[in-house]
Amino acid sequence: MTTKLESAPRPGRGRPRTFDPEAALAIGQRMFHESGYDAVGLSALTTELGITPPSFYAAFGSKAAFFQRVLERYAGTQLALAGILVAGRPPVEALADLLERAARTYARDPERTGCLVLEAARGNAESESAVLAREVAQRRREQVRAFVAKSHPRRADVVTDYVSTTLSGLSGSAREGMTEARLVKVAKAAEAGLSALLE
Structure with missing residues (x-):
C-alpha cells in the first residue's frame, strides 16, 4: 500500500502540494530496516513514498544520500x-542501561530486528551503504569512549571495544531470531564484565 506524503492543496488556491521529508525518512527507515539497503530498489522506495524518481532526487540527491539521512x-x-550517557552518571550504570535497552530495542519489532546501523555496517566492505553505516557506528563508538574517558581515561579504549562488541552480538543474535528475554539476560550478564573492566 502506497503511503502518501503530500498534503492536499488548499481549496481554491491551487498551490503545489508540500512534501514531508521527515515522513519520507521514517518510511525509508522502516523499509531499509526490514529488507536491507540493497533489497530496497528506487522504484519500490518512490512508490512507497508516493513520489516520482525526479522528485526523490530533487529532495534527497541519491538513494545513498537518502540512506545516510535515514541512518x-x-x-x-x-x-x-x-x-543515556549523561554527564556524572556512573559508567557501569549508564553502559549497562545502554546494553539492556539495546537488547529490548533490537528484538521488539519482529519485522525490524537488530540495529539498522550495525547490520548495514556488516555489508560488503566496499559498498557505499556499509561505508556510510560504519561512519555512523564509529561516531557512536567515539561518544561511548568520550563518556568513559571522563572518569576512566586509561580504560576508555577497552571498555568501548567491549560495549561495541556486545552491541554487535546482540544485534546479530536478534537478527537470527533470539528472543528479547534471552537477549536481555545476555545484556544483564555483560554488566559483570563492565564492572571488572572499570574496577
Missing part, C-alpha cells in the same frame, strides 16, 4: 546516546 535519523531516535 542519522535512526541513530538520533533509537538508543539516542545523549539521553
Whole structure:
C-alpha cells in the first residue's frame, strides 16, 4: 500500500502540494530496516513514498544520500546516546542501561530486528551503504569512549571495544531470531564484565 506524503492543496488556491521529508525518512527507515539497503530498489522506495524518481532526487540527491539521512535519523531516535550517557552518571550504570535497552530495542519489532546501523555496517566492505553505516557506528563508538574517558581515561579504549562488541552480538543474535528475554539476560550478564573492566 502506497503511503502518501503530500498534503492536499488548499481549496481554491491551487498551490503545489508540500512534501514531508521527515515522513519520507521514517518510511525509508522502516523499509531499509526490514529488507536491507540493497533489497530496497528506487522504484519500490518512490512508490512507497508516493513520489516520482525526479522528485526523490530533487529532495534527497541519491538513494545513498537518502540512506545516510535515514541512518542519522535512526541513530538520533533509537538508543539516542545523549539521553543515556549523561554527564556524572556512573559508567557501569549508564553502559549497562545502554546494553539492556539495546537488547529490548533490537528484538521488539519482529519485522525490524537488530540495529539498522550495525547490520548495514556488516555489508560488503566496499559498498557505499556499509561505508556510510560504519561512519555512523564509529561516531557512536567515539561518544561511548568520550563518556568513559571522563572518569576512566586509561580504560576508555577497552571498555568501548567491549560495549561495541556486545552491541554487535546482540544485534546479530536478534537478527537470527533470539528472543528479547534471552537477549536481555545476555545484556544483564555483560554488566559483570563492565564492572571488572572499570574496577
